[in-house]
Structure formats: C-alpha cells, structure tokens
Amino acid sequence: MPRAGLTPAAIVDAALRVVDAGGPAALTLAAVAAECGVATPSLYKHVAGLPELRGLLTVRIYEELTTAVIDAVIGRSGDDALEAVMLAYHGYAIGHPHRYSLAPQRPDVTDPAAAAAASRILDVLFAVFKAYDLTDEQIVHATRVLRAAMHGFAVLHGAFQMVEDVRTTQRILIETMKSIRVAAKIAS
Known part of the structure; x- marks a missing residue:
C-alpha cells in the first residue's frame, strides 16, 4: 500500500528540494526517497524511475x-x-x-x-x-x-x-x- 501523502506531485516537490540543495547532480532516486522519508522502492509505486521523474x-x-x-x-x-x-x-x-x-x-x-x-x-x-x-x-x-x-x-x-x-x-x-x-x- 502506498504511503499516505506520497503522490507523484509530492515526489516532484521532494525532488526539487534535492535539486535546490545539491544541484542537478544530486538528483537520484535514493536522495528523493530519503527526502520523502521512504525506501527507494516506495517511489516506484508513483514514478517509473529517474527518467520519468526528470520528465515530471x-x-x-x-x-x-x-x-x-x-x-x-x-x-x-x-x-x-x-x-x-x-x-x-x-x-x-x-x-x-x-x-x-x-x-x-x-x-x-x-x-x-x-x-x-x-x-x-x-x-x-x-x-x-x-x-x-x-x-x-x-x-x-x-x-x-x-x-x-x-x-x-x-x-x-x-x-x-x-x-x-x-x-x-x-x-x-x-x-x-x-x-x-x-x-x-x-x-x-
């Protein structure tokens, strides 16, 4: 079951915080997952991977x-x-x-x-x-x-x-x- 509050939009928000803090090179699924407070595999319930996240x-x-x-x-x-x-x-x-x-x-x-x-x-x-x-x-x-x-x-x-x-x-x-x-x- 997806974590409450974790949506593609929330993941994009977290990814932007990662990018704002560390630049584009800091953008990894692991960093976004950490920012969301979840394990990396939890992101896959909402985004197919880093290429899709970059598109979002x-x-x-x-x-x-x-x-x-x-x-x-x-x-x-x-x-x-x-x-x-x-x-x-x-x-x-x-x-x-x-x-x-x-x-x-x-x-x-x-x-x-x-x-x-x-x-x-x-x-x-x-x-x-x-x-x-x-x-x-x-x-x-x-x-x-x-x-x-x-x-x-x-x-x-x-x-x-x-x-x-x-x-x-x-x-x-x-x-x-x-x-x-x-x-x-x-x-x-």
Missing part, C-alpha cells in the same frame, strides 16, 4: 517559469511586456539556478507533457511579439533571439566578474531587445 520535473519547472512570465506580463504590451518577460525570466533563472539548469532547453519531444509545458512559454513570447506588428516568420526569429539572449544572460550571470554593475548590462540587453521590431523586419 521538466514539466513543473516550465510551469513555474511560464507562470512567472505570465504574471509579469499581464496588463502590459509592446516594449513594457518585453521588458517584463526578460526580467521575470532572469529572476526565475537566478532565483532557482539549479532548477533552471535542470530544465532542458530542448525538451524531449517523445514526452508530450514536457513538450506541451515548454510550448506554453513559447506561446507567451509569441503573444508578446504580436504587438510588434511582425509576421509569423519574424516572430519566430524574434523569439529565437530573445530566448538566446535571456538564456545566455541567465547562464553567464555568475561569470560576470568585472566591477561594472550587471544591472547596467541587463538594461543594455533589454534596450537592445526592444529594437527587435526593426531587426526582424530587416532580416526578412
């Missing part, structure tokens, strides 16, 4: 990131929405660095739930760029550039060792991205 984590992380971005962009449009997206994305990535590094930038297309979760954030980015009067093709290019900029800035954030304020660099990046309307139209 991918979904949760993308859901969290998407929620943060949506919350930031509600009621905004154009440059204001784009800036809000970039700040929220960066805030999530820096606030949860181990979770962020665990989420694949290209989710497994054979996992429909992970692919759908990743697609939802793209839908938000596409919606933001609709206000820029871009064609669908230009929106795809603009979204790729935005994702590359946001991901690169988030991943490199800890590597910026010079004394100049990183927030100034972030402001320059945001202002550069606001010119995407012109750049996307030039490229097509």
Whole structure:
C-alpha cells in the first residue's frame, strides 16, 4: 500500500528540494526517497524511475517559469511586456539556478507533457511579439533571439566578474531587445 501523502506531485516537490540543495547532480532516486522519508522502492509505486521523474520535473519547472512570465506580463504590451518577460525570466533563472539548469532547453519531444509545458512559454513570447506588428516568420526569429539572449544572460550571470554593475548590462540587453521590431523586419 502506498504511503499516505506520497503522490507523484509530492515526489516532484521532494525532488526539487534535492535539486535546490545539491544541484542537478544530486538528483537520484535514493536522495528523493530519503527526502520523502521512504525506501527507494516506495517511489516506484508513483514514478517509473529517474527518467520519468526528470520528465515530471521538466514539466513543473516550465510551469513555474511560464507562470512567472505570465504574471509579469499581464496588463502590459509592446516594449513594457518585453521588458517584463526578460526580467521575470532572469529572476526565475537566478532565483532557482539549479532548477533552471535542470530544465532542458530542448525538451524531449517523445514526452508530450514536457513538450506541451515548454510550448506554453513559447506561446507567451509569441503573444508578446504580436504587438510588434511582425509576421509569423519574424516572430519566430524574434523569439529565437530573445530566448538566446535571456538564456545566455541567465547562464553567464555568475561569470560576470568585472566591477561594472550587471544591472547596467541587463538594461543594455533589454534596450537592445526592444529594437527587435526593426531587426526582424530587416532580416526578412
């Protein structure tokens, strides 16, 4: 009989605590079981193994990131929405660095739930760029550039060792991205 309170969602919560504390390398079924206070075989009543757990984590992380971005962009449009997206994305990535590094930038297309979760954030980015009067093709290019900029800035954030304020660099990046309307139209 499954332990009371142990569900796939509770296991994902425990796995996220393991990842938050020790990074992606700390994610093992034994560590998650210990966090849940059960023996490792007890997890198999709820998840088929580490690959399935990683898929569930991918979904949760993308859901969290998407929620943060949506919350930031509600009621905004154009440059204001784009800036809000970039700040929220960066805030999530820096606030949860181990979770962020665990989420694949290209989710497994054979996992429909992970692919759908990743697609939802793209839908938000596409919606933001609709206000820029871009064609669908230009929106795809603009979204790729935005994702590359946001991901690169988030991943490199800890590597910026010079004394100049990183927030100034972030402001320059945001202002550069606001010119995407012109750049996307030039490229097509």
